[in-house]
Amino acid sequence: MGQINRNSRHIPDTTAGGVSLLEQVTPLARLLNCLDIVRIADVCVESIPKLVGVRFASLYTLDETNNILHLVRYTHPFRINKIVSLNQQPPSPMVMAVRSKELILIGDIDTHKRPIIKRSQRVFAENYKTKNCAIVPLICQDRVVGVLNLADKVDSDYFNDQDIALIELFAQLLGASIGNIKLFEKLQHQATTDGLTGLVNHRTFYDILEKELWRSRRYGGHISLIMVDVDNLKLINDTYGHRAGDKVIQEISRRIRQCIRQIDIAARYGGDEFAVVLPNTSLNDAVVVTERMVEAVARSPVSWRKQQIELSISVGLGQYDVDTNPEDITSRSDQALYAAKQAGKNTFRVFEASKE
Numbered sequence: 001m002g003q004i005n006r007n008s009r010h011i012p013d014t015t016a017g018g019v020s021l022l023e024q025v026t027p028l029a030r031l032l033n034c035l036d037i038v039r040i041a042d043v044c045v046e047s048i049p050k051l052v053g054v055r056f057a058s059l060y061t062l063d064e065t066n067n068i069l070h071l072v073r074y075t076h077p078f079r080i081n082k083i084v085s086l087n088q089q090p091p092s093p094m095v096m097a098v099r100s101k102e103l104i105l106i107g108d109i110d111t112h113k114r115p116i117i118k119r120s121q122r123v124f125a126e127n128y129k130t131k132n133c134a135i136v137p138l139i140c141q142d143r144v145v146g147v148l149n150l151a152d153k154v155d156s157d158y159f160n161d162q163d164i165a166l167i168e169l170f171a172q173l174l175g176a177s178i179g180n181i182k183l184f185e186k187l188q189h190q191a192t193t194d195g196l197t198g199l200v201n202h203r204t205f206y207d208i209l210e211k212e213l214w215r216s217r218r219y220g221g222h223i224s225l226i227m228v229d230v231d232n233l234k235l236i237n238d239t240y241g242h243r244a245g246d247k248v249i250q251e252i253s254r255r256i257r258q259c260i261r262q263i264d265i266a267a268r269y270g271g272d273e274f275a276v277v278l279p280n281t282s283l284n285d286a287v288v289v290t291e292r293m294v295e296a297v298a299r300s301p302v303s304w305r306k307q308q309i310e311l312s313i314s315v316g317l318g319q320y321d322v323d324t325n326p327e328d329i330t331s332r333s334d335q336a337l338y339a340a341k342q343a344g345k346n347t348f349r350v351f352e353a354s355k356e
Contacts, residue, residue, distance in 0.1 A: 032177045035184055041073035052163050055152035097135040098144050104135040107158040136171045140179025194268040197253035205267035209326045212279050217322040224286035224319045227333040228274040231312040231345040244304045251302045259293045283319035290315050290348045314340040318351030
């Protein structure tokens with residue numbers, strides 16, 4: 001069997017163990033109607049294989065940005081790939097299914113003709129007891145969101161009409177459910193991040209700061225906070241236009257990210273202002289980060305329509321104990337930032353409590 005039309009079959013009205021097929025499918029369909037990828041994966045690798053009569057199953061979800069399939073759950077007793085690149089050459093059968101957006105049913109992988117699958121494209125073939133499998137691209141709104149693989153039929157060398165109908169039905173349900181999860185995650189991401197820079201937004205910054213303060217109260221430690229202001233952004237906007245100003249903000253945000261750790265949180269605090277939370281970081285270490293940040297921004301200009309725009313930032317920072325509230329923390333680092341501006345820009349100042 002090769003590629004087939006997804007809408008060409010219907011589930012026969014048959015029974016299994018005295019329970020109608022519809023009675024078995026309906027509760028699974030309800031389970032799949034959720035935003036919980038763990039529950040969906042359980043249905044994929046435990047329940048669907050029993051209905052279709054296969055030994056092994058695996059579920060992958062697609063990262064469209066990086067063209068990579070990520071393994072979510074599997075039942076194979078042997079090693080399988082945790083990630084699969086869609087750019088691999090030669091393409092594996094799973095990659096073929098994703099590219100074609102068509103279900104691939106294989107009765108005998110050695111003699112399968114459409115598509116032709118070379119031995120170099122099936123490096124794990126010897127792990128299976130049989131030579132049949134179903135590779136099911138999961139599609140939502142004409143976009144592949146994942147792949148369900150079913151292998152080793154228990155009582156037959158091929159998938160019958162009932163199997164195919166069930167596979168097609170679950171492919172549609174799974175595609176819709178995983179697509180909904182991805183949409184929900186996208187909306188959540190948009191609600192918490194700044195659209196221009198990709199950094200967390202002002203509201204999310206305060207949520208994170210409060211959580212880090214709570215964590216410090218419980219486990220000990222201090223928090224350092226860096227406040228950053230882009231120098232001369234109004235002049236840049238007036239001279240080159242607001243699109244040039246946006247590019248400057250994007251470039252500075254990129255350089256800020258390069259200067260901090262993964263556990264640090266950078267935010268776009270306002271129009272031309274950034275904030276960086278450094279959990280459990282001493283003031284001396286925060287100063288080192290700040291020096292690196294000021295130097296990284298000023299190191300090279302940004303190109304705009306064959307012109308070079310010089311960049312610099314002014315920075316204020318401080319270290320705070322767990323009893324300081326978020327508003328005071330940002331206010332005090334802002335005071336240090338203002339002092340850096342007054343000192344001539346392209347520099348930093350440290351907030352000192354004695355000067356409050």
